[in-house]
Amino acid sequence: xxxxxxxxxxxxxxxxxxxxxxxxxxxxxxxxxxxxxxxxxxxxxxxxxxxxxxxxxxxxxxxxxxxxxxxxxxxxxxxxxxxxxxxxxxxxxxxxxxxxxxxxxxxxxxxxxxxxxxxxxxxxxxxxxxxxxxxxxxxxxxxxxxxxxxxxxxxxxxxxxxxxxxxxxxxxxxxxxxxxxxxxxxxxxxxxxxxxxxxxxxxxxxxxxxxxxxxxxxxxxxxxxxxxxxxxxxxxxxxxxxxxxxxxxxxx
Amino acid sequence: xxxxxxxxxxxxxxxxxxxxxxxxxxxxxxxxxxxxxxxxxxxxxxxxxxxxxxxxxxxxxxxxxxxxxxxxxxxxxxxxxxxxxxxxxxxxxxxxxxxxxxxxxxxxxxxxxxxxxxxxxxxxxxxxxxxxxxxxxxxxxxxxxxxxxxxxxxxxxxxxxxxxxxxxxxxxxxxxxxxxxxxxxxxxxxxxxxxxxxxxxxxxxxxxxxxxxxxxxxxxxxxxxxxxxxxxxxxxxxxxxxxxxxxxxxxxxxxxxxxxxxxxxxxxxxxxxxxxxxxxxxxx
Numbered sequence: 001x002x003x004x005x006x007x008x009x010x011x012x013x014x015x016x017x018x019x020x021x022x023x024x025x026x027x028x029x030x031x032x033x034x035x036x037x038x039x040x041x042x043x044x045x046x047x048x049x050x051x052x053x054x055x056x057x058x059x060x061x062x063x064x065x066x067x068x069x070x071x072x073x074x075x076x077x078x079x080x081x082x083x084x085x086x087x088x089x090x091x092x093x094x095x096x097x098x099x100x101x102x103x104x105x106x107x108x109x110x111x112x113x114x115x116x117x118x119x120x121x122x123x124x125x126x127x128x129x130x131x132x133x134x135x136x137x138x139x140x141x142x143x144x145x146x147x148x149x150x151x152x153x154x155x156x157x158x159x160x161x162x163x164x165x166x167x168x169x170x171x172x173x174x175x176x177x178x179x180x181x182x183x184x185x186x187x188x189x190x191x192x193x194x195x196x197x198x199x200x201x202x203x204x205x206x207x208x209x210x211x212x213x214x215x216x217x218x219x220x221x222x223x224x225x226x227x228x229x230x231x232x233x234x235x236x237x238x239x240x241x242x243x244x245x246x247x248x249x250x251x252x
Numbered sequence: 253x254x255x256x257x258x259x260x261x262x263x264x265x266x267x268x269x270x271x272x273x274x275x276x277x278x279x280x281x282x283x284x285x286x287x288x289x290x291x292x293x294x295x296x297x298x299x300x301x302x303x304x305x306x307x308x309x310x311x312x313x314x315x316x317x318x319x320x321x322x323x324x325x326x327x328x329x330x331x332x333x334x335x336x337x338x339x340x341x342x343x344x345x346x347x348x349x350x351x352x353x354x355x356x357x358x359x360x361x362x363x364x365x366x367x368x369x370x371x372x373x374x375x376x377x378x379x380x381x382x383x384x385x386x387x388x389x390x391x392x393x394x395x396x397x398x399x400x401x402x403x404x405x406x407x408x409x410x411x412x413x414x415x416x417x418x419x420x421x422x423x424x425x426x427x428x429x430x431x432x433x434x435x436x437x438x439x440x441x442x443x444x445x446x447x448x449x450x451x452x453x454x455x456x457x458x459x460x461x462x463x464x465x466x467x468x469x470x471x472x473x474x475x476x477x478x479x480x481x482x483x484x485x486x487x488x489x490x491x492x493x494x495x496x497x498x499x500x501x502x503x504x505x506x507x508x509x510x511x512x513x514x515x516x517x518x519x520x521x522x523x524x525x526x527x528x529x530x531x532x533x534x535x536x
Contacts, residue, residue: 038440038441038442038443039411039440040410139298140297169296169297169467170296170467170468170469170507170510170511171296171506171507171510171523171524173510173512174510174511174512174521174522174523174524175523177512177521178520178521178523181519181520196440196441199511199512199513200512202514202517203517203518203521225514226515237441237442238441239514241441241442241445242441242514243514243515244474
């Protein structure tokens with residue numbers, strides 16, 4: 001297996017605050033890689049640097065075998081797409097689903113808009129009736145599906161997911177997680193999933209990086225985490241918190 | 253709580269919104285009593301759980317209409333009170349912590365002043381007194397350096413700190429009932445534990461009643477005493493929190509079943525099958 005993403009010595013600063021400190025990791029093609037940590041630990045910032053949204057970083061990022069510069073060529077975005085946390089904030093309120101999905105196709109001059117939109121909507125389990133709706137006419141789960149469809153319409157090989165379910169109800173979360181594992185199986189997508197919920201990361205990912213204060217303090221396989229074979233006290237805290245929540249239900 | 257009169261009695265609470273085209277029923281005939289305990293209201297978004305909290309405080313926005321056969325606070329009828337009567341209760345006897353501190357705090361007022369304002373609205377305290385009280389409240393919600401935080405503006409505090417500021421503001425009037433609307437869902441696990449600790453102590457030390465609105469079932473099962481499960485504005489069932497996993501209603505089981513579990517991985521998560529009969533008929 002080749003490497004889809006290689007990051008080494010990544011540093012990001014905003015003014016005087018050093019947000020991401022010397023981070024390095026490798027994601028293999030077709031793998032699902034999870035990043036967990038508290039808010040403010042720099043996990044979203046890493047995704048924004050990977051996706052080219054944040055241009056102020058130093059270090060080395062290699063995606064799909066090509067060393068990336070701060071500014072990315074258009075072809076890059078056909079390969080890497082991102083889904084954001086808040087489906088209420090990430091869709092343009094004055095654009096229909098159709099217009100939202102048509103935009104990336106037009107930008108990349110791919111043509112065949114109709115068929116692509118139909119297919120992208122079908123892929124995320126929405127029927128054609130949703131095509132001419134506005135975001136406010138959709139539920140949270142439907143909006144997140146549209147956001148995923150917008151990312152998939154360019155047929156990327158890498159999908160970056162920034163807390164894709166944390167704004168959603170548990171019932172909708174299950175639907176979105178199922179959708180993501182289906183898409184991954186059908187298309188061989190490489191996923192990078194950022195979340196503060198260890199159970200969500202554990203559901204999709206095989207390997208997990210744990211972040212604290214801008215550093216990756218530990219990287220472990222899911223089996224190691226499950227069996228408690230972990231070094232860092234902080235990872236144990238996260239694991240304990242996740243178990244405590246579930247223990248309360250299953251012990252009853 | 254058995255011998256004491258309940259703090260709050262609600263019978264057949266309904267909240268309707270009259271829109272030009274139809275009447276939307278957000279809450280349909282909700283009944284419960286609250287003693288000196290931690291009562292959770294759980295359900296998906298749109299199930300009417302937040303609207304229940306707002307209806308108790310008379311904060312349902314226009315064009316909403318609230319009706320109830322009975323809504324009593326310590327035996328005092330609240331439905332018969334006028335606006336001024338309700339306002340005397342709101343914030344002083346019953347108060348509410350909103351979900352998101354970013355949107356619920358006044359962005360152009362320092363957090364300390366906001367806490368003091370909440371106090372001065374209900375008492376004839378001087379500014380200096382209000383400041384003293386605010387500082388001690390900040391300390392009570394475990395903010396390490398109250399003097400410094402007092403002068404900060406909402407955008408300068410973190411999410412967890414903002415949530416604690418809101419709790420301080422709601423508790424400064426020493427209410428009998430606190431309604432907490434998703435108080436921890438915007439917070440990290442570690443901060444979440446701190447906020448829950450604070451709420452726990454307030455309930456046990458001061459004998460406050462807590463209504464904890466949440467969609468996080470595991471959290472509710474470990475933190476609260478009793479759980480009301482709501483769907484589409486109706487109560488599906490009321491359970492002991494300890495017995496949440498033994499809930500009989502298919503909706504309760506459905507909500508539990510769709511949680512990913514670190515230790516028991518499943519290929520596919522169960523998704524919730526909704527039965528239209530729940531809306532019309534209520535319980536299973």
